[in-house]
Amino acid sequence: MSGDRNRSGWLRGWRPAVSMAGRNLRRNRVRTLLAVLGVCIGVLAVAALGIFGNVLALGADDAIGDIGTQVVVSPNADAGVESLSEADVAAIRRAVGEPAVVPLYTDNAVVGSAGGQTFATVYGVEEPGLAFEAADGRLPERHRRGAIVGAGIAEDLGLDAGDTVEIAGRQIRVVAVLAESQTFSPVAPDDAVFLPESAFSADGYNQVLVVAESGEAARAAADGIREEVNAREERVDLFELAAVVDEINGFFDLLSTFLLGLGAISLVVAGVSILNVMLMSTVERRQEIGVMRAVGVTRRDVLRVLLAEAGLIGAAGAAAGTLLTVLLVAGFVISTPAVDADLVLDPTNGYYILLALVFGVGVGLVSGAYPAWKAANERPVEALRS
Amino acid sequence: MTYSVELRGVTKRYPGAGGEPVVALDAVDFAVEPGEFVAVVGPSGSGKSTLLNVLGLLDDPTEGQRLLGGVDVTSLSVAERTAARKESIGFVFQDFHLLPTLSAVENVALPTAFDPGDATDRAADLLDRFGLGDRLDHDPSELSGGQKQRVAIARALINEPAILLADEPTGNLDTETGKAILAEFERVRAEGVAVIAVTHDPLVEEYADRVVELTDGVLVGGVVDKGVDDTERDDTERDDTDGHRPATPSEER
Numbered sequence: 248m249s250g251d252r253n254r255s256g257w258l259r260g261w262r263p264a265v266s267m268a269g270r271n272l273r274r275n276r277v278r279t280l281l282a283v284l285g286v287c288i289g290v291l292a293v294a295a296l297g298i299f300g301n302v303l304a305l306g307a308d309d310a311i312g313d314i315g316t317q318v319v320v321s322p323n324a325d326a327g328v329e330s331l332s333e334a335d336v337a338a339i340r341r342a343v344g345e346p347a348v349v350p351l352y353t354d355n356a357v358v359g360s361a362g363g364q365t366f367a368t369v370y371g372v373e374e375p376g377l378a379f380e381a382a383d384g385r386l387p388e389r390h391r392r393g394a395i396v397g398a399g400i401a402e403d404l405g406l407d408a409g410d411t412v413e414i415a416g417r418q419i420r421v422v423a424v425l426a427e428s429q430t431f432s433p434v435a436p437d438d439a440v441f442l443p444e445s446a447f448s449a450d451g452y453n454q455v456l457v458v459a460e461s462g463e464a465a466r467a468a469a470d471g472i473r474e475e476v477n478a479r480e481e482r483v484d485l486f487e488l489a490a491v492v493d494e495i496n497g498f499f500d501l502l503s504t505f506l507l508g509l510g511a512i513s514l515v516v517a518g519v520s521i522l523n524v525m526l527m528s529t530v531e532r533r534q535e536i537g538v539m540r541a542v543g544v545t546r547r548d549v550l551r552v553l554l555a556e557a558g559l560i561g562a563a564g565a566a567a568g569t570l571l572t573v574l575l576v577a578g579f580v581i582s583t584p585a586v587d588a589d590l591v592l593d594p595t596n597g598y599y600i601l602l603a604l605v606f607g608v609g610v611g612l613v614s615g616a617y618p619a620w621k622a623a624n625e626r627p628v629e630a631l632r633s
Numbered sequence: 634m635t636y637s638v639e640l641r642g643v644t645k646r647y648p649g650a651g652g653e654p655v656v657a658l659d660a661v662d663f664a665v666e667p668g669e670f671v672a673v674v675g676p677s678g679s680g681k682s683t684l685l686n687v688l689g690l691l692d693d694p695t696e697g698q699r700l701l702g703g704v705d706v707t708s709l710s711v712a713e714r715t716a717a718r719k720e721s722i723g724f725v726f727q728d729f730h731l732l733p734t735l736s737a738v739e740n741v742a743l744p745t746a747f748d749p750g751d752a753t754d755r756a757a758d759l760l761d762r763f764g765l766g767d768r769l770d771h772d773p774s775e776l777s778g779g780q781k782q783r784v785a786i787a788r789a790l791i792n793e794p795a796i797l798l799a800d801e802p803t804g805n806l807d808t809e810t811g812k813a814i815l816a817e818f819e820r821v822r823a824e825g826v827a828v829i830a831v832t833h834d835p836l837v838e839e840y841a842d843r844v845v846e847l848t849d850g851v852l853v854g855g856v857v858d859k860g861v862d863d864t865e866r867d868d869t870e871r872d873d874t875d876g877h878r879p880a881t882p883s884e885e886r
Contacts, residue, residue, distance in 0.1 A: 263746045270734035538730040539743065541691060542788060543719020545712065548747040628691040631726075 260551055268555035271528070279560065282517075282524040286564020287571065289514030290607040294572040296510040297599030298591070300503035305590045307499055315462030315492035318343075318469045319433050320455040320476075320483045328482050330451025335482065339455055342475035343468035346459035347377035351434070353453035356415040358440055362405035367397075368439040369414065371447040378458045379436055384408030384423030390443045393422035399437035401425075414440060432456075433486055455483075462489045514606055517564065518614040525557050525618035536622050537630025546623040553619030554612060561611015565604045572600060635703040637795045637827035638688055639664040640855070643697030645683050656850050657683040660697070663845070663855035665827040667795065670818060672841035673831045673852075680850040681831040682800065688829060689722050689798045690714045702795055719744050723789025723826075727801035729781040731773040731788075737780075738769040741787040752791060759787040763817060779810035786817055790826075797821055799830040803837060815840040 272279045320339060322328040331339075331350065340348045352371030357364055372378075375395055376386045382398060394414060396406050401424040406412060410421045419442070428437050434456060457472075459465040469487045476483055529536065539549055580591050645658040657680040665671050675681050686692035687699065690706065691714075699707045701721055709717060731740045739746070741756035757769055763783040773781055782802065789797055799818070803811035811834065819840060822828045830837050838844045845854040 259749055260747045267734065267746075274734060534730065535732055538724075538726070538732070540715065541689070541718065541724050542744040543715055543722075543792070544744065544747060545715050551747075626691075628686050631691075631730075 260548060261555065264548065264551035264555045265559070267552045268559055271532070271552070271556055272559060275528070278524055278527075282521050282560045283564040283567065285517035285520040286514075286561055286607050286610060287568040289510070289517035289610065290565045290568025290603045291571050291575070292513040293507060293510035293606055294569060294600050294603035295575060296506035297503070297602065298572070298576060298596045300499070300506040301593070301596055301599060302586070302590050304496075304499035304503060305593055305595070306587065307495060309587070309590065315489040316459045316465045317432050317434075317488055318457040318459070318465050318472070319486040320457060320472060321453070321486065322451075323481050323484045326481050330449065330453060331455055331483070332451050335476065336452065336455060338476045339457070339472055339483075342471040343457055343459075344471065346457050346464055346468050347374075349374060349378045349456040349458065350452040351454050351456060352444060352447040352449055354447065356440075358400060358404070359413040360404040360406055360410065363403065364413075365400065365403055367400055368435065369446075370434070370439055370441050371444045372441050373444050375441055378434075378456055379441075380426045381423040382426040384421070386423050390441065391445070392420070392443065394419045395423045395425060395441035396421050397425050397435075397437045397439045397441075398427040400440060412440070414442070432488075462492060465489050510603075511606075514610055517607075518610040521557055521560055521611055522614040522618065524560070525553065525615050526621075528556070529553065529618045529622035533622070533625070533630045536625070537627040540623075540625075540627035541631060549623040550619050553622055554615050557611045557615020557619065558608060559611075560615075561608040564611070565607025568607060569600055569604050572603070636664040636700065637667045637669075637702060638829075639700040639703075640687065640694070641698040641700070643687060643694040643699060645680070645687060645692070645850075646695045658687065658694070658852075659850035661847075661850070661852045661855060663688075663852055664857075665796070665829055667827055668822055668825045670822045670828040670840065670842045671830070672838050672844045673829065673847055674833070674838065674844055675847035679847045681847055683850075684847060684852070685798050685800055685829070685831050688796070689724060690718050719792055721795045723786075723792070723794040723797045725782065725785050725789050725797065725799040725802050727804040729773070729778070729785045729805075731781055731784055733773055736770045736772060737765060737776065737784050740773065740784055741791055743788060744791055756787065756791060759790055760784065763787055777810075778806050779813055782806060782810075782814050783817065786814070786821070790821065795827060797826050797828045799828065799832075801832055801834070802830055803832070803834045808836065811836050 320331070322331050336348065336350045349372060354369045354371075356367065356369045358367045358369075359365075373390055374388070375390055376388060379386065379395070381395075383401075386395065394412055396412065400406070404412070406421055406424065408421055408423055411418050412421050413419075425436055428435075457465070457468050459468055465487070466489045469485050469489070472483065472485060536549055540546070576591055576596075580586055580588050640661050640663040643658055643661045643663070644656065646654040646656050649655040661684065663684070673681055673684060683692065687694050690701075690709070693708060697707070698705060701717060706714075706717055732743065735743065737760060738753060738756045741759055742752040745752040757766070760766060760769055760783075763786065765780060765783055765787075768776060768780060773784070776784065786797075797818070802818070803814055806814060815837060818828050818830070822842075830841070832838070843854065843857065845852055847853075
């Protein structure tokens with residue numbers, strides 16, 4: 248008789264088990280509700296902190312953007328190299344291959360207009376279009392005349408394309424204003440002014456900017472420069488941001504794990520409360536369980552009923568916690584304009600919700616397992632003894 | 634002739650408080666035929682509950698042999714015992730022991746609740762037979778003591794057992810209701826089910842075909858069949874004047 252049941256009845260057995268479990272949970276509503284609340288809070292903590300960490304990481308990723316796609320090459324002053332020659336630039340170009348190579352002269356100057364004046368970095372650049380984008384005006388293919396102004400300077404001085412700006416005492420027409428930089432770069436184009444190379448009389452470049460498509464390509468370019476340009480002597484220093492990005496990403500991974508860990512603690516507490524509720528409930532119902540066993544209900548089916556109870560608590564708490572998380576996040580996005588909704592709606596956040604949901608049900612089942620096993624395996628003759 | 638249930642030289646010892654084992658049953662020989670109603674009487678602590686537990690496969694004998702419908706069931710695994718209980722044994726308790734979360738009809742169907750197929754119709758028929766056709770969906774809390782005990786008897790019969798074991802079935806009932814419940818046992822017995830009731834109630838003894846007495850684990854009058862070695866047979870109880878006992882033990886099983 249039991250062989251038949253083993254095959255076809257496994258799933259079917261859960262239906263009466265869940266039905267009985269539901270009724271048992273309704274017997275002590277307050278206690279059940281409190282256990283559900285515990286799981287709800289645990290799930291909320293895991294989901295919300297998980298999403299919080301993820302949004303932080305995504306936001307940082309967004310803010311530092313292509314930080315890893317640029318390599319800044321500067322002369323190695325320790326080796327007596329004061330500036331980079333055309334030959335150095337050519338060597339760098341050969342070494343990096345694909346990525347754009349933008350040599351820069353660098354100086355500092357007072358920049359002024361009718362709107363005031365400020366101290367700014369002044370770069371000499373021939374092909375600004377390789378590394379920058381214009382918000383106002385157009386970037387010339389070859390920079391021969393006029394000034395290109397960074398977004399920060401343009402805002403401070405109230406400059407638009409076509410205005411005139413005074414740099415180191417000379418009046419120069421603004422040909423373009425750069426778009427606000429999405430990139431964290433040591434070149435800091437927002438607070439710089441770009442002039443044609445002809446404005447500088449130096450005999451070598453102060454730095455060379457290598458702009459790659461991806462962090463991967465930038466790393467490869469940096470390796471190429473190390474191998475080829477620095478092959479015989481350390482002519483150049485490399486400022487490579489990919490490594491910094493790795494560090495930052497590593498930090499955010501750690502932060503996410505830490506936050507998830509915090510959430511997990513509350514979920515563990517919720518698990519203990521389920522354990523407590525289930526233990527109390529099985530002790531109270533000891534005789535009932537004994538009767539079930541006496542009249543021929545198998546240990547497995549008793550186990551099923553009790554596991555279903557714990558699972559239902561976990562599932563109800565997880566569902567409520569998930570809902571609450573969604574509401575909380577939605578409220579957060581609506582009330583805080585500074586938060587980029589795209590970041591919060593990023594599909595990777597769904598993963599944390601799913602994770603919390605699975606954890607919630609899992610915690611229910613795991614903490615219900617011991618009381619259920621204990622109750623199901625008690626000898627009915629002991630349980631019936633009142 | 635096969636007994637519904639039979640104990641041969643069954644001894645049950647428990648580890649006692651002072652290291653000395655407590656002998657709850659002492660070499661008990663006991664046999665009940667199909668359709669026989671046996672009352673087990675004896676003072677408290679005489680081992681009546683242990684006897685019932687051993688008969689009902691809730692507890693195993695320390696020594697001796699236990700047969701169910703002629704089949705040796707002395708040492709079964711937990712799962713086998715559970716299956717055998719479900720198949721062959723019905724229990725009726727003093728406190729009824731209905732599950733408060735289940736309706737009357739669900740309580741009756743409880744032993745089969747996890748099986749494929751729906752036993753609700755069978756449970757409803759049984760309740761109807763016990764005059765509770767209009768109480769099917771009542772919770773136990775909405776039933777009187779007599780009604781609860783009827784539900785419990787119906788639950789015990791849902792799997793058409795060979796044996797019905799009753800532990801003080803009238804203990805929590807007034808005399809009238811007790812009589813009504815005993816009349817139900819009478820009907821169950823008439824259908825060929827062996828009924829064994831452990832009791833203090835003289836009323837039960839009136840209805841029983843045979844009364845056996847258990848004193849300090851020693852059973853008197855446990856076996857009546859002449860074919861079986863039965864030195865402790867007690868003829869006066871055997872010849873009890875009630876006429877319920879079938880002239881020929883039924884062989885229908």
